Amino acid sequence: xxxxxxxPEIQELISLRDFSSxxxxxxxxxxxxxxxxxEILSENDQAILFRLLPKKLATEVYEHxxxxxxxxxxxxxxxxxVAAILNEMAPDDRTALLEELPAPTVLQLLQQLSPxxxxxxxxxxxxxxxxxxxxxxxxxxxxxxxxxxxxVLRYIREHGKDSETLNVxxxxxxxxxxxxxxxxxxxxxxxxxxKTSDVMHGNVIALNATDDQETAVDMFRKHGRYALPVIxxxxxxIGIVTIDxxxxxxxxxxxxxxxxxxxxxxxxxxxxSTPLLEMVKKRAGWLVILFVGEMLTATAMGYFEKEIARAxxxxxFVPLIISSGGNSGSQAATLIIRAMALAEITLADWWRVMRxxxxxxxxxxxTLGSIGFLRIVxxxxxxxxxxxxxxxxxxxxxxxxxxxxxWGALAGSMLxxxxxxxxxxxxxxxxxxxxxLVDVTGxxxxxxxxxxxxxxxxx
Amino acid sequence: xxxxxxxPEIQELISLRDFSSxxxxxxxxxxxxxxxxxEILSENDQAILFRLLPKKLATEVYEHxxxxxxxxxxxxxxxxxVAAILNEMAPDDRTALLEELPAPTVLQLLQQLSPxxxxxxxxxxxxxxxxxxxxxxxxxxxxxxxxxxxxVLRYIREHGKDSETLNVxxxxxxxxxxxxxxxxxxxxxxxxxxKTSDVMHGNVIALNATDDQETAVDMFRKHGRYALPVIxxxxxxIGIVTIDxxxxxxxxxxxxxxxxxxxxxxxxxxxxSTPLLEMVKKRAGWLVILFVGEMLTATAMGYFEKEIARAxxxxxFVPLIISSGGNSGSQAATLIIRAMALAEITLADWWRVMRxxxxxxxxxxxTLGSIGFLRIVxxxxxxxxxxxxxxxxxxxxxxxxxxxxxWGALAGSMLxxxxxxxxxxxxxxxxxxxxxLVDVTGxxxxxxxxxxxxxxxxx
Numbered sequence: 001x002x003x004x005x006x007x008p009e010i011q012e013l014i015s016l017r018d019f020s021s022x023x024x025x026x027x028x029x030x031x032x033x034x035x036x037x038x039e040i041l042s043e044n045d046q047a048i049l050f051r052l053l054p055k056k057l058a059t060e061v062y063e064h065x066x067x068x069x070x071x072x073x074x075x076x077x078x079x080x081x082v083a084a085i086l087n088e089m090a091p092d093d094r095t096a097l098l099e100e101l102p103a104p105t106v107l108q109l110l111q112q113l114s115p116x117x118x119x120x121x122x123x124x125x126x127x128x129x130x131x132x133x134x135x136x137x138x139x140x141x142x143x144x145x146x147x148x149x150x151x152v153l154r155y156i157r158e159h160g161k162d163s164e165t166l167n168v169x170x171x172x173x174x175x176x177x178x179x180x181x182x183x184x185x186x187x188x189x190x191x192x193x194x195k196t197s198d199v200m201h202g203n204v205i206a207l208n209a210t211d212d213q214e215t216a217v218d219m220f221r222k223h224g225r226y227a228l229p230v231i232x233x234x235x236x237x238i239g240i241v242t243i244d245x246x247x248x249x250x251x252x253x254x255x256x257x258x259x260x261x262x263x264x265x266x267x268x269x270x271x272x273s274t275p276l277l278e279m280v281k282k283r284a285g286w287l288v289i290l291f292v293g294e295m296l297t298a299t300a301m302g303y304f305e306k307e308i309a310r311a312x313x314x315x316x317f318v319p320l321i322i323s324s325g326g327n328s329g330s331q332a333a334t335l336i337i338r339a340m341a342l343a344e345i346t347l348a349d350w351w352r353v354m355r356x357x358x359x360x361x362x363x364x365x366x367t368l369g370s371i372g373f374l375r376i377v378x379x380x381x382x383x384x385x386x387x388x389x390x391x392x393x394x395x396x397x398x399x400x401x402x403x404x405x406x407w408g409a410l411a412g413s414m415l416x417x418x419x420x421x422x423x424x425x426x427x428x429x430x431x432x433x434x435x436x437l438v439d440v441t442g443x444x445x446x447x448x449x450x451x452x453x454x455x456x457x458x459x
Numbered sequence: 460x461x462x463x464x465x466x467p468e469i470q471e472l473i474s475l476r477d478f479s480s481x482x483x484x485x486x487x488x489x490x491x492x493x494x495x496x497x498e499i500l501s502e503n504d505q506a507i508l509f510r511l512l513p514k515k516l517a518t519e520v521y522e523h524x525x526x527x528x529x530x531x532x533x534x535x536x537x538x539x540x541v542a543a544i545l546n547e548m549a550p551d552d553r554t555a556l557l558e559e560l561p562a563p564t565v566l567q568l569l570q571q572l573s574p575x576x577x578x579x580x581x582x583x584x585x586x587x588x589x590x591x592x593x594x595x596x597x598x599x600x601x602x603x604x605x606x607x608x609x610x611v612l613r614y615i616r617e618h619g620k621d622s623e624t625l626n627v628x629x630x631x632x633x634x635x636x637x638x639x640x641x642x643x644x645x646x647x648x649x650x651x652x653x654k655t656s657d658v659m660h661g662n663v664i665a666l667n668a669t670d671d672q673e674t675a676v677d678m679f680r681k682h683g684r685y686a687l688p689v690i691x692x693x694x695x696x697i698g699i700v701t702i703d704x705x706x707x708x709x710x711x712x713x714x715x716x717x718x719x720x721x722x723x724x725x726x727x728x729x730x731x732s733t734p735l736l737e738m739v740k741k742r743a744g745w746l747v748i749l750f751v752g753e754m755l756t757a758t759a760m761g762y763f764e765k766e767i768a769r770a771x772x773x774x775x776f777v778p779l780i781i782s783s784g785g786n787s788g789s790q791a792a793t794l795i796i797r798a799m800a801l802a803e804i805t806l807a808d809w810w811r812v813m814r815x816x817x818x819x820x821x822x823x824x825x826t827l828g829s830i831g832f833l834r835i836v837x838x839x840x841x842x843x844x845x846x847x848x849x850x851x852x853x854x855x856x857x858x859x860x861x862x863x864x865x866w867g868a869l870a871g872s873m874l875x876x877x878x879x880x881x882x883x884x885x886x887x888x889x890x891x892x893x894x895x896l897v898d899v900t901g902x903x904x905x906x907x908x909x910x911x912x913x914x915x916x917x918x
Contacts, residue, residue: 009549032682066682156647166644167626184643185625203489218678221710223491224703226626226685238563243702244683247709251680251706255797262793263786271798272808276815280822283790290786291827295834298780308771311917312766315767319756319781324741325783327722327749327860327891331742334721338714339730349731356735363739368750375754381859385761405746406908408615431721431890432786439778 035064138238263432326435332412361409373398494523578613597696785894792869820868832857
């Protein structure tokens with residue numbers, strides 16, 4: 001926003017390479033806006049401007065930069081600055097950076113950390129990829145239940161400086177086991193002499209460090225909290241996850257699902273940062289699988305080669321019919337997969353869904369079938385296409401459309417249930433996958449219906 | 460989670476209709492878990508159990524319920540309880556409920572509110588649908604810059620009870636204009652005699668009440684805040700938006716995009732809550748448009764009817780070739796549309812994307828083309844299919860695949876740019892839309908290539 005308002009002025013300072021004025025101008029900006037500006041500079045200028053920023057601001061800006069720019073600056077910075085920034089970064093943001101770097105670089109960078117921060121980073125990196133452990137930060141404030149509000153506020157004032165959030169204060173027992181999470185507002189609003197144990201609710205919700213990150217997203221979605229505590233297998237409080245990290249995971253989740261819908265393996269990085277060959281590989285895999293599946297259409301049509309030779313007119317409607325089945329299938333699959341991802345639909349709903357899709361598919365099929373029927377009738381009457389038996393051709397195409405569209409809706413909606421039943425991510429039954437399935441079966445429906453209606457006349 | 464653990468016991472109490480024990484058991488649960496349990500009860504039991512909950516808990520549980528259940532309970536509750544719950548609800552949650560109800564019901568419910576709450580709800584409902592105004596709550600704490608930390612903390616203790624969040628405290632001038640937002644932690648960590656003006660940063664980020672909700676999501680994504688202030692056109696602070704509301708909007712956004720990808724209008728409600736006819740309508744619209752577009756394939760094939768009659772073998776590979784183009788196109792379109800939604804790609808990147816997609820499309824085309832070529836060669840040699848000119852047929856299919864797959868990648872990636880350029884949501888160029896486009900043009904490519912290679916021999 002700010003970048004757009006003062007754009008020309010900034011461009012001027014950049015082209016003049018007047019970095020000290022630039023520094024003065026931007027140092028009042030929100031860190032995310034400075035990061036946006038740095039990202040549009042040339043590699044060389046990025047490093048120069050970044051080095052001019054005061055240390056604390058530099059760290060905040062760094063946390064907002066894209067991974068690629070973070071890596072580039074890491075190489076361009078002097079060792080002391082690298083050390084300063086890495087030590088200042090929030091542990092969860094640091095994990096997000098380190099887990100994307102090659103192992104030798106990680107080891108080298110860990111050496112630059114203070115012993116305490118190094119231990120923290122090592123233990124966070126020890127959790128499996130995509131686990132809550134990789135998302136959490138061990139910087140939180142924990143208190144004991146016998147403290148009163150006044151003591152708690154004073155304790156926060158002394159020990160809260162490094163905490164990722166002070167919005168929730170956690171209560172632990174003498175062994176470090178999590179007892180409760182209390183919103184700071186309770187302390188801000190309660191009389192100073194009230195005891196913590198009297199403010200406690202006891203209905204604490206916690207994540208496990210080994211939980212999948214998607215579990216964390218679901219918990220935040222469900223409970224609407226700002227932060228959730230993370231415990232180990234014995235119930236000890238070992239970290240917290242904040243909702244801003246989770247917004248990123250929810251975005252990633254949706255991106256993965258969308259890319260799988262699109263018929264490919266999910267990319268791990270943004271489109272433009274993914275190396276070309278890696279992207280081609282991710283796309284080629286599914287494209288080849290779908291292609292091999294689609295080869296069955298050639299086989300299926302081969303069975304009807306004689307019928308096609310006798311009635312070439314039948315071949316003309318093949319793309320129309322199979323694509324209608326495919327589109328109907330993609331719609332159904334998309335609806336069901338997304339509803340499953342948001343937990344609106346569970347396995348137990350398959351029968352309700354099936355009934356809905358049979359009716360919906362029938363209605364959609366009748367709609368398209370009627371249009372297809374009328375199209376052939378009209379073109380035949382007006383342009384005299386499709387030969388003398390056009391009424392039968394129109395009937396064959398119309399009836400096939402009803403069957404194929406209904407079958408598409410049914411297959412598209414049931415496939416996600418079957419995949420989930422056998423433990424496969426339903427997003428894998430992406431639209432193209434359903435379309436391929438329906439293409440092959442749709443051909444069989446079409447030629448069978450056509451054979452039945454046209455035998456004795458055209459066939 | 461809890462629901463699963465004690466499931467059988469709860470089921471027992473429900474079947475015994477022992478609601479008072481049930482109430483006792485659940486009253487320690489997190490509100491979201493009670494809501495989950497209520498949602499699986501029968502309509503009748505829902506109302507009975509809900510009426511047993513203490514007032515404050517009832518409101519919290521009510522805020523977590525699905526919209527459909529909220530509406531049902533609204534009808535089942537006595538008027539006093541409706542009034543109590545509506546008055547207690549957070550204004551933003553109340554807006555979310557009211558905006559889904561028919562106008563007469565809304566007017567009737569507004570009458571149940573206290574005059575103050577009614578004024579709040581009226582003004583929130585006055586903002587356009589999907590605007591930040593509908594998402595915000597006017598419950599915040601605002602202070603003046605000359606107050607010191609001790610005064611601020613005492614002010615919060617007196618006036619903060621109804622605030623949606625105490626995580627950020629807002630500073631306003633004497634006219635109510637927003638000066639800054641300060642995280643509560645700054646007050647918790649600063650010496651008591653420090654003045655607010657000395658804690659201020661001045662780089663405040665604010666939303667406009669008339670901004671689109673997607674703008675709010677982007678701002679939260681970018682700046683990683685927990686809450687953002689909302690101002691009117693003159694800069695007066697009129698409300699706040701918290702990140703938990705935004706997580707819901709981000710989910711909705713992704714759902715809309717995914718449903719558009721799937722080739723339909725986005726549903727406004729969850730799949731199972733959408734009336735069947737409404738859903739069929741939303742699906743039929745695009746299905747008919749795609750069908751009409753796909754009719755061009757019949758026209759295109761009509762042009763080549765003579766060629767097909769002479770070489771029926773060509774018809775056998777039509778589904779294989781056009782679907783490969785369609786799949787390649789969906790992949791490209793999906794990647795670009797999602798990257799645009801996350802602002803990873805802007806209009807200015809079209810040329811970079813085009814170069815990438817030409818190369819990627821060529822590589823993917825060569826892959827599929829080679830497999831297709833080999834498939835025909837193998838089947839010809841082993842099964843003696845495809846006639847005496849099979850080497851030329853194999854060549855025609857292989858070359859067409861290269862062309863069609865490359866064209867698919869190019870069309871799929873460029874269409875979103877064109878749509879966005881003319882101001883249409885790129886998600887509209889859903890996979891099926893691209894597939895239809897590529898189907899028609901793919902047929903032209905195939906038959907032209909085949910004509911060129913086979914003329915003089917098969918044709």
